Amino acid sequence: MQKRGKPILITLASLMATSTLLYGCSNSQPAAGGGDKPGSSKEKVEITWLVRTDPNMIDWEKDMISGFQQANSNITIKLEQIPQAEIDQRLTTMISSGKVPDVWSANWANSGFATYNKMGALLDLTPYVKTDADKMATINKDIMNIYNINGKILGIPMLAIGSFMFYNKDLFDKAGVPYPPTSWDDKSWTYDKMLDTAKKLTHDVGNADKQVFGILNSMSPNLQSWGFGGDFFKADAYKTAVMGDPTASSNPANKEAIQFNVDLIQKYKVAPNQTTLDAVSAIGDPFLTGKVAMVVNGGWGFWSYQSAKFKWGVAPIPYHEGRKVPLFVDPWNISAKSKHPAESWEFIKYLVDPKGGGKTFMEKTSATPADTSLADLWYKQIADKVGLKVEDVKVLNEGAIKNGREADNHLIDKFAVISTTIGQTITGIWNGQKSVDDGLQEIDKNLRSLNMK
Known part of the structure; x- marks a missing residue:
């Protein structure tokens, strides 16, 4: 996979x-x-x-x-x-x-x-x-x-x-924070609840030796939007494999999703920025280093995190109306x-x-x-x-399958080019150089210029 x-x-x-x-x-x-x-x-x-x-x-x-x-x-x-x-x-x-x-x-x-x-x-x-x-x-x-x-x-x-949220039980226990639920039907586990939890787990930001970030979302921008009921592409794109006209800027759920994740980094500082993430990644997988308390990731975490030197658990991706999560x-x-x-x-x-x-x-x-x-x-x-x-x-696992849909890059033609095009703009959004509105409009424009039919 x-x-x-x-x-x-x-x-x-x-x-x-x-x-x-x-x-x-x-x-x-x-x-x-x-x-x-x-x-x-x-x-x-x-x-x-x-x-x-x-x-x-x-x-x-x-x-x-x-x-x-x-x-x-x-x-x-x-x-x-x-x-x-x-x-x-x-x-x-x-x-x-x-x-x-x-x-x-x-x-x-x-x-x-x-x-x-x-x-x-x-x-x-x-x-x-x-x-x-x-x-x-x-x-x-x-x-x-x-x-x-x-x-x-x-x-x-x-x-x-499927896709899940993996979390460091030791960090939760140390902070006295309750674990997230295991049921995908638990509507109390929302993105706002996740943010509140991340705030309680984040500390010593700026101190490379002691800092811990509450959350890292490792999903691509479009897959983040899925979690909020959004999508950068029309439904037909997944049926025909042709990208068609993108909807990055026209679907309001996309803005909600991307703004939320920007705020995790820029406003609330509960997620690492690029510079910090690069430094943490030089040591090893950010979650395995113990510097990240929660990470949204594909289900390969079930085996790639088995070497962790701490106890960890698994939870659903937070609830949101229209939520879909990627299957691989x-x-x-x-x-x-x-x-x-x-x-x-x-x-x-x-x-x-x-x-x-x-x-x-x-x-x-x-x-x-x-x-x-x-x-x-x-x-x-x-x-x-x-x-x-x-x-x-x-x-x-059953909840991930029930709420899941096959990943975008599996079903849309030439997605490697599409992903690279999105990436050229999204970095500027994450680091605060571009507003979410301007960035999503730029992504739409650049995707249309690919003229993929």
Whole structure:
């Protein structure tokens, strides 16, 4: 899953060499495939599995390859690892040349699913899903439908991560502040209540050794607006994948959301400004340093915060009329130009099998599974690792799914360019150089100039 842009930019450099690993012997020959109907040949074939470079995942990937090849002696899996920052460029080259990976995830690049779908790079999996409907039966139907575009199923969800507020229990206890609720239906947990809580937790601002900030919202500007019932784009943008005319300045909920978050930084000083955040980030993740009491973040916090040297909890994103929060749903995809789609489909089934690859992927990553049959195991796994009650984890996750919608960069074409364009202005808004009104009008103007159709 891809971590999203932040309202205050945190720069993380990660450059790892691309490597290609080949497991098993291959006597590759052209195989039947590419048609609209499923049907696997028993000829020797090789399929390429493209993944993001991640040392933590290599053992799982090796296990998947080894187990699948033992059960399918005619298929060799070639693993290709690419650092996430390079995936877009490499994939574009691959797609244009026709030398595509067979199996990959369109959301593991920076551009996202919509961009690759618009390029015609994704195979229609509908006939395969119909044939193996029983194998997909336990995947959450709403999650599955995210990648059902105009009646074509273009991806099989492997995970479905919600968004939450993570908080430092030790700092709450020290300040004598009650913990936030766990229920998304608790309307007392509002943004004003969050601000009041942040004020009580913030202290010694300006003293680098002692300062603690009450809150950090790590979501992108548009996703912050979702929390207030706003949106920088019209509803059609998420259905057609075409940005269309932006609504950053015309939707009053956007102004409310962005002004609120500016005030956290500039007026109330309960959130770090860019300079302070850069300094804190040089030490490590702002939340893990203990310098931030609450952080709004994607559900990857469930595992990335497990190394914390303090007790922490999880709460809903505050209530607001019309509130929506982002879901980050990553699918497995097959390239439209794959020479071996039937064999690639067999591999995807192996990867998402809730008794096999799907289960071990969850155990390895702690990522929230899209398969409902794994939900109880995930609740217990997270509860045991984090020290939460199983019931609380369940309530939190179910609420995030209920109030969630798929992330903007997954569903709108060329979103990497859109995000960069927004970022050129939003920094000036956060640091007080531009008013919210002027900044949002500038964002609208700059987005329209992209002329994305």
